[in-house]
């Protein structure tokens with residue numbers, strides 16, 4: 064099957080300019096990208112899956128080539144449901160590589176038709192990670208230039224709620 068649709072799965076807690084860059088560049092290759100927000104992640108999250116989906120939908124509002132959805136359970140099952148065999152992921156560091164390699168092997172074992180395509184980060188986004196952004200925001204630092212202003216605002220509100 065030749066796929067024109069790629070799944071871009073992740074936690075997106077919160078979505079960053081690094082994630083958005085992967086989507087934009089991915090659209091240079093694929094006709095459509097489905098951003099799939101993991102509902103069941105073992106990572107401790109700041110934003111709920113609903114808040115993350117809501118933010119991503121706002122960030123890509125009006126874009127017919129970008130769909131934002133939740134997924135739970137196995138990614139290979141979700142891919143089948145979405146009738147695609149392509150998973151798009153971003154790579155920044157060697158640490159990313161090791162984790163991504165394991166994940167891609169696991170997905171391939173579960174379904175040999177699944178292909179994971181990796182896109183290297185652009186150097187200006189290479190230092191951006193959701194984890195670092197949460198830490199900076201938590202300690203009151205500025206995350207300007209790393210996330211969209213809408214995300215910045217949501218983080219501020221969320222952290223204010225938490226410290227109340």
Ligand code: ADP
Pocket residue numbers: 072073074075076079080081082085106151152153154155159183184185188189190191192193
């Ligand atoms: P996960 O929890 O599944 O790793 P993330 O939301 O952290 O999900 O990331 C989703 C994908 O986006 C991963 O492939 C990750 O490597 C990639 N990614 C995250 N930040 C960047 C960035 N700054 N540049 C390129 N790719 C990135």
